[in-house]
Amino acid sequence: MRLLVLGASLGGLRTAQAVRRAGLDAEVTLVGAEAVLPYDRPPLSKDFLRGARQASDLALASQDELDELGVSLRLGRTATALDSVRQVVDLDDGSALEYDALVIATGSRPRTLPGGHVPTDLHTLRTIDDATALRDRLARSSSLAVIGGGFIGSEIASTARGLDIDVTIVEPAGTLMLRALGETIGQHMTHLHLRENVDIKAGVSVERVTDTGGRQLIELSDGATILADTTVVGIGAIPNIDWLQGSGLTLSDGVLCGPDLRAVGTTNVFGIGDVARWLHPRYDRYIRVEHWTSVAEQARVVAANLAGQPTVADALPYVWSDQLGSRLQIAGVVPVDPMVEYAVGQPGTDRFVALLSDASGPQAVVGRGAVRDFLAHRAELG
Incomplete structure (x- = not known):
């Protein structure tokens, strides 16, 4: 064959x-x-970006x-x-x-900003070349704008804050990671980022980005502007x-x-x-x-x-994201507008496990910090 x-x-x-x-x-x-x-x-977006690991690792x-x-x-x-x-x-x-x-x-491949006048030095993050270029740029930066508050944008923001860089996230939705987590848990994670002094512009979109003296001027739909040494676009793939x-x-x-x-x-x-x-x-x-x-x-x-052995791909989806010094874990598929029940912790706490359900019952479990409890509820999903 x-x-x-x-x-x-x-x-x-x-x-x-x-x-x-x-x-x-x-x-x-x-x-x-x-x-x-x-x-x-x-x-x-994490250890390599902050210099803790090299390409050979x-x-x-x-x-x-x-x-x-x-x-x-x-x-x-x-x-x-x-x-x-x-x-x-x-x-x-x-x-x-x-x-x-x-x-x-x-x-x-990463989505890019629409429009014909987008600066060429905006960063995306997909390949090791992308990460190397962004790492080098951050080493010369005191401010970072992140366009998009999904997983990749939130991870980059977390890493940059660990490097003592001022960070602003622009997210059109009302919370970070809305599509991945739903509104309730998205608000929870938004609160944790705000606590780490990440400036979050939620519910607004980017109207225009222009170069100005080697920095980027970002004009938002509400009339506000952001001036950043470095700008990363993380709006999906x-x-x-x-x-x-x-x-x-x-x-x-x-x-x-x-x-x-x-x-x-x-x-x-x-x-x-x-x-x-x-x-x-x-x-x-x-x-x-x-x-x-x-x-x-x-x-x-x-x-x-x-090999001639009929098999289907039916495993429970699972993903993690390291942010703000802890691991966020998700098992299952988060429903649209889920009902949320906290099994461990409560809104705004560092350590939590939440069950996300629709009318037919629990569909996903999201956890941060409480690994054993997360694994137990993940097992219950089957």
Whole structure:
């Protein structure tokens, strides 16, 4: 079997490892857009950004380990087109790779601010090059503006405050991390950031960003302005599927996949990681999650199906975020406008566990600090 894996980050690496554990004697080719070996991304917004870890500390596998896996690497190359009938992928260097089975793990890219007059020195954070550039800039900064109050924006803000940098977050919603946590827990985390002297401009949007003497002037929808030495844009991510137009795959906020992660309408193409939007058996609806922890489970599912062992991706989603000196954990899928019950702690406290429910019962558990209690309630979700 010629197995082609597009994406040499965590999803691609875990797929290659899972295939070998499943005993498949396949010719595995791993194609990656970055010209570096697979590395760990979560520390980029935390330990790496504050200088506690270096690039060499983030490696997920050495060249020797990849050689032992029998993986052929094509780094610094990007897929440009897929012909799913001929089973061929075109690369940006003009070459073409044939496959018997294909795993698409091309991940996502940061959203950028709309408009034609956006300064070129705004930062986003996705790759190690992004993180290196931001780290170098923060070393020369006393103020930071973060546009977007989701996980990545909140983590960067937390790291910058630890470096004694003044931080302002601009978030159009009324609270931080609203989409991930719901309003009640979002307000809880907003309070904790405010307590750490993060200035939060909630309920307003960015109208314009301009350069002024090497700094950025940010004009807000309420008429206020922010002047910052450094500005980071963290307004979500877009799955890397543009190159799949005309491929015959069904694209809808990702590669649409069945419960077994096979791309809809195919038998030998799979999606994994940020790029996959699959029919989750637990929820009976299509979901796409950008969680580090989901990838290993998805890789195991793909490897099992390639080995002829029908398997579905039905694990309970789980994600964590290190902020303000503690770990925030979420298990399950947070409902829209959930009912919230605190099992441990109360609104505004450092240590808490909260159950988030809809009309059919508990759907997610969110915890900070109370690890044992969080794990117990997570187990109850099944």
